[in-house]
Amino acid sequence: MIESGNAESIRRGGGTGRLKAIKSVLRGRIDDGEYTAGKRLPSERQLCDEFETSRVTLHEILIQLETDGLIYREDRRGWFVSPTRxxxxxxxxxxxxxxxxxxxxxxxxxxxxxxxxxxxxxxxxxxxxxxxxxxxxxxxxxxxxxxxxxxxxxxxxxxxxxxxxxxxxxxxxxxxxxxxxxxxxxxxxxxxxxxxxxxxxxxxxxxxxxxxxxxxxxxxxxxxxxxxxxxxxxxxxxxxxxxxxxxxx
Amino acid sequence: MIESGNAESIRRGGGTGRLKAIKSVLRGRIDDGEYTAGKRLPSERQLCDEFETSRVTLHEILIQLETDGLIYREDRRGWFVSPTRxxxxxxxxxxxxxxxxxxxxxxxxxxxxxxxxxxxxxxxxxxxxxxxxxxxxxxxxxxxxxxxxxxxxxxxxxxxxxxxxxxxxxxxxxxxxxxxxxxxxxxxxxxxxxxxxxxxxxxxxxxxxxxxxxxxxxxxxxxxxxxxxxxxxxxxxxxxxxxxxxxxx
DNA sequence: GAGTGGTCTAGACCACTGG
DNA sequence: CAGTGGTCTAGACCACTCT
Incomplete structure (x- = not known):
């Protein structure tokens, strides 16, 4: 019996797509100016609620946007939109x-x-x-x-x-x-x-x-x-x- | 009743230190030549066992070493020691x-x-x-x-x-x-x-x-x-x- | 088909910031 | 003190590579 093959694990599904999808939504908000340069993004926990995802996943997304140079963080203070280089x-x-x-x-x-x-x-x-x-x-x-x-x-x-x-x-x-x-x-x-x-x-x-x-x-x-x-x-x-x-x- | 305040969560403890400690062990092995340029590192699961940590944590450590430029990955093939630039x-x-x-x-x-x-x-x-x-x-x-x-x-x-x-x-x-x-x-x-x-x-x-x-x-x-x-x-x-x-x- | 990394969950505690 | 990010667990499934 494989106990874990239940409805719960199926619901999670979706696999690869989620991360990219959320990333492009956030990217869009930055491009559109909904999140503007120098301003703080909503907290990780708020974004988790909004996108119905876990903190680890959301953290990973933010790190990728950071790698892109779109946002930056100040240690334990939050995530901010990067100003022009x-x-x-x-x-x-x-x-x-x-x-x-x-x-x-x-x-x-x-x-x-x-x-x-x-x-x-x-x-x-x-x-x-x-x-x-x-x-x-x-x-x-x-x-x-x-x-x-x-x-x-x-x-x-x-x-x-x-x-x-x-x-x-x-x-x-x-x-x-x-x-x-x-x-x-x-x-x-x-x-x-x-x-x-x-x-x-x-x-x-x-x-x-x-x-x-x-x-x-x-x-x-x-x-x-x-x-x-x-x-x-x-x-x-x-x-x-x-x-x-x-x-x- | 807070069920989670048990021995299990205490054992995890250690907090911040773990990640850094494991990172410096791996860094040492690269410097010492135990892991040499161009060779594959042991798999994430193996390293998890060795350091008694979770895959998410170990993955994070590897990403930091990658950011450092010490190792690189080939998509779904494994982690390798970076050759000289x-x-x-x-x-x-x-x-x-x-x-x-x-x-x-x-x-x-x-x-x-x-x-x-x-x-x-x-x-x-x-x-x-x-x-x-x-x-x-x-x-x-x-x-x-x-x-x-x-x-x-x-x-x-x-x-x-x-x-x-x-x-x-x-x-x-x-x-x-x-x-x-x-x-x-x-x-x-x-x-x-x-x-x-x-x-x-x-x-x-x-x-x-x-x-x-x-x-x-x-x-x-x-x-x-x-x-x-x-x-x-x-x-x-x-x-x-x-x-x-x-x-x- | 076995093994790998990639992604993901649903929680938890810790260290620090700021009112 | 409440809120934030930083770290961590113990699992799971997916997409892909290698043989």
Whole structure:
């Protein structure tokens, strides 16, 4: 006797279709503006009632819409409709504030801390350092219209920029290097890859542990080709669009 | 009477910790090489038994490792350890095959189809077209070591490249344009953003519907500054690392 | 046909937010 | 304190792959 082959399990049926169907209804409401940018969606439990589904299923749907970049969540606060992406050009150095204003948004920068540290392996590799070399690290969070979208770790060689920590670090690091230290840039290299944010980084961005993100790692060289500093930038994956113009090649 | 407040629910306990703990065990096995690149992980049910957890939970853990880029899945076939990322420079045109060989991998290209179509909105916007303009579309899938990692849609103005469909389209489009049509490139613009693949694109990449991906959209201009063609490239999010060198700016 | 992942249910407790 | 998302259970059926 298979007890479970009853009316109950038949009613559930429908299989694959449900998830996609609910997803497209929600997508429609976002497109139509019923749920508008920056506003909170109804709670998961409310949506469960409306669509007569379980929380696990609904959670899964929301995660897929998050992956799409249509909505985002703030840890334990709710789900929100994603605003238009911030357009970012990694080749134009230090223009976060200017770009934001040009795009009609309100930029913000918060310095989390500054310290002399042994950098993580990826930074050692990028800067071609020995295992014990210590660097100055500045950690910042940048926001657009009060929403944190970028967590950055700056690393540089402390001897090259003496007294760095005494300056206002909430502005463009590039400008600081140039105006205070008379430092001019030469070559730059950057890497971009999808990743996930965990631990502290997730906390600073107010996203759930393990949320998708876009990592942009940049290495700056001086005019005489020496490695000088680098950034690790973790962008909320739904908040950024990278755009680069390249002259004739 | 609250029936559920029994020994059973207490035993479950542990709360938040479980997921993270199991995740780090699996991560360790990948780092240690117990699970090696390209090999299948034990089945979800086996892992459930081993860690004494439910399939939903284990599935969630695997999805987080996927977001991290450590593992990937092939739809209904299983979970696999991700190989090293393919390094890609969007500014060097048409070097997929060459880059792959340089990185010691075996490249492959399959042409899915070729047709004259009305392009999707994003292409119309990129190429600045009217709503009824038709374009030639070529769809291809590119692989590294037999693993499909890139799904591309090429769009170009058919009048500019007559007889295009009669050529071998499994090679570099850039070379074809240059060698057959004597076409040389000027400016290029590209956009990069995290997104999700659905529908056909997911099928071609053999990933589950709604998997994360990296979209690279490129627009090519001729030397006299006219828009000529564009690509929409959907990369498996765990399979690519974009690297760009920029000369002094 | 056996095995796999994909989807789904109907609950439960936990950690945190915000009034 | 009520409400939210985050995590978790112990099952079930479905769609597909592989042999």
């Amino acid at each position: 911030f357009v970012y050009n990694p080749q134009s150095r230090g223009h976060f504030q200017m770009s934001a204003s040009e795009q009609g948004r309100k930029p913000g920068t918060v310095v989390i801390d500054k310290a002399i540290v042994v950098p993580p392996p990826i930074v050692r590799e990028l800067l071609d350092l020995g295992p014990d070399q210590e660097l100055a690290r500045i950690r910042r969070v940048r926001s657009i219209n009060e929403r944190s979208i970028l967590y950055v770790e700056h690393y540089c060689i402390p001897e090259v920029f003496p007294g760095l920590f005494d300056h206002d670090l909430s502005v463009s690091m590039t400008e600081l290097y140039r105006e205070v230290y008379g430092f001019h840039y030469g070559r730059m290299k950057y890497r971009i890859m999808p990743t996930a944010v965990t631990g502290e980084a997730a906390g600073f961005l107010r996203v759930s542990n393990g949320s998708p993100a876009l990592l942009v790692a940049r290495v700056n060289h001086s005019i005489d080709e020496r490695v000088r500093d680098c950034d690790l930038e973790y962008w909320r994956h739904d908040a950024v669009l990278i755009e680069v113009d390249v002259e004739a090649g | 393919f390094v890609y420079n969007p500014q060097s045109r048409g070097h997929f095959q060459m880059s792959a060989s340089e990185q010691g991998r075996k490249p492959g290209t399959v042409v899915i189809d070729k047709a004259i179509v009305v392009p999707p909105p994003i292409v119309r916007e990129l190429l600045d077209l009217g709503p009824d303009q038709e374009l030639a579309r070529i769809r291809r899938v590119r692989s590294i070591n037999e693993r499909s990692i890139l799904y591309v849609e090429h769009y170009c103005i058919p009048e500019v490249f007559p007889g295009l469909f009669d050529h071998d389209l499994s090679v570099s489009m850039t070379e074809l344009y240059r060698e057959v049509y004597g076409f040389h490139y000027g400016r290029m613009k590209y956009r990069i953003m995290p997104t999700a693949v659905t529908g056909e694109a997911a099928g071609f990449l053999r990933v589950s519907n709604g998997s994360p991906a990296l979209l690279v959209a490129r627009v090519n201009h001729s030397i006299d500054e006219r828009v000529r063609d564009c690509d929409l490239e959907y990369w498996r999010h765990d399979a690519v690392l974009i690297e760009v060198d920029v000369e002094a700016g």
